Amino acid sequence: MRTSRIRTAALAATTAALALATLTACGSSDGGDDAKGGAKRGGAVVSDKADGGTSGGSGSAEGATVDAAKGSGSSEGTTVGASKGNGSSGAGKGTSAGAGQGAKASSAGVRACDGQEISYSVVHRFAKQRGEHLLITATNADSKPCYVTSFPSVMLGDTVSVLPHSTKDNPGGGKALTLKPGGKVYAAVNLFTDSARTHTSSDLSIALQDHTGDTGPGVGQEAFDAKGVPSKFTWSTADVTNWNTAKPYNF
Structure with missing residues (x-):
């Protein structure tokens, strides 16, 4: 009876170990998918917890990117803009508008004083x-x-x-x-x-x-x-x- 209990315990331990290994392998596979998804959403690795599932939409992507970028201040600013989908485009809009106005002012030049002013x-x-x-x-x-x-x-x-x-x-x-x-x-x-x-x-x-x-x-x-x-x-x-x-x- 004692030997049978030891064998039963050993078998249960082996089964548990196999189950743990299987779960670990599944977790690694999910991490790879998240990495791909993160790259599509601004280059940050998005975790399952931050992503909130596939039904999270744009709001979950924003939260995920912020969570993934906590390790770097500069990364946070970049990835948040990329995840929102409007940060980089907003910057581009501002740059082009500023440059356009400067070029317009420069090309127009300054008029000659006519004496009336x-x-x-x-x-x-x-x-x-x-x-x-x-x-x-x-x-x-x-x-x-x-x-x-x-x-x-x-x-x-x-x-x-x-x-x-x-x-x-x-x-x-x-x-x-x-x-x-x-x-x-x-x-x-x-x-x-x-x-x-x-x-x-x-x-x-x-x-x-x-x-x-x-x-x-x-x-x-x-x-x-x-x-x-x-x-x-x-x-x-x-x-x-x-x-x-x-x-x-x-x-």
Whole structure:
């Protein structure tokens, strides 16, 4: 009886071992199917527990991918987007939209300032001193950017001749200087009294020039001193510097 019980116990143990091996083999086979399914849903291995069966639909796929990606922060973000089916497409949409808008803005370019959007101020600096000049400040008062180039077209007082470009000016007048809304550029009218024949005035006319030298509409201005008082200036000859983003003779 004792021997029979040992044999019976041994047989039962053997049977249990075989059953366990069979179950293990089945579990391994199911894991392989899950790996294939996971690859189709963003490359993550989806477990039976996370998948919730084949009837889980898109919601179970999302939960499964998150569960499988817990081991890596970067993997989680990638696999969640892939499982949802709209993460990567959403990113693509955002990228293409941004690039398209940038390309459109770049291809359209910035328009040239026509003078209607520009406001001017003129300050008479270093009166009757060496380096005497009129500082012209042009401000873009529009809500859109535009650009200026070359130097302003200036007539002083009641004269009808446009002042020439300064021969001592720095090069670069051919560049287009973009003025954002509220942006400023500067130019200087150099005043010289090198002969007995002189002119005196506090008025001048300013207009913009384009790359071809064409001049837009002129705007009448009055020169003021540093205290905001109208200031008369005297000249026998004068010339103009290029537009610049920094104040000329700012010393």
